[in-house]
Amino acid sequence: MPPKTLPPQAKLNLILAYFHTTGTAHSIKDLEKSLPGAAGISPMVVKDFLTALSDEGLIRVEKIGSGNWYWSFKSDEKKHKGRVLEGLEKELVKLGKAIEDVKAALVKEGIEEEELELRREMAGKIEELKKMKGEMEEELKICDPRAMDKKRIEIGEMKVKVNMCTDDLYALESYVREATNNDREKLEACRKMFGMEEELEYV
Secondary structure, eight states: OOOTTSOHHHHHHHHHHHHHHHOSOEEHHHHHHHHHHHHOOOGGGHHHHHHHHHHTTSSEEEEETTEEEEEOOHHHHHHHHHHHHHHHHHHHHHHHHHHHHHHHHHHHTTOOHHHHHHHHHHHHHHHHHHHHHHHHHHHHHHHOHHHHHHHHHHHHHHHHHHHHHHHHHHHHHHHHHHHTTSOHHHHHHHHHHTTOOSSOOOO
């Protein structure tokens, strides 16, 4: 029995091979008994696999009497592949004609292959220039006097805030000195807690 872990397509191929090997028509009841062992599928999904093969035209199904009968011969598969190939060949001819029509229309408009190539190159250069323009605009923002003035104001405000924090830390240190009678150990512990250096400099 094939392993049940096979992918669905492999199981479909095994079912099709079973039909070709037996070379006869089967009722749904017969297939629900034989296909689980032949293709490693559950009896519950036999109809699903048969429907998939029927939709692809790989097996034939006819209602005879009170039930459906299924079969597929090697010759049927060959015919199916022939029809698929014929359809692809027709599609290829269509695409070829469409390409020729487009080329003819371009020539009629005076657009030759060389000009099309030139247009493609120009479009690429335009994209490069757009990218360079974006990069230069970013650099210009950095060098913009108004942006620099704004940065100076922000730096000035930050300096004031830093110096205010420094004042607060010195005030805290003074309070600890008084509260601990200048106990060096407690003073050092306080400094470490707040990340204070020996001497804090004003900005």
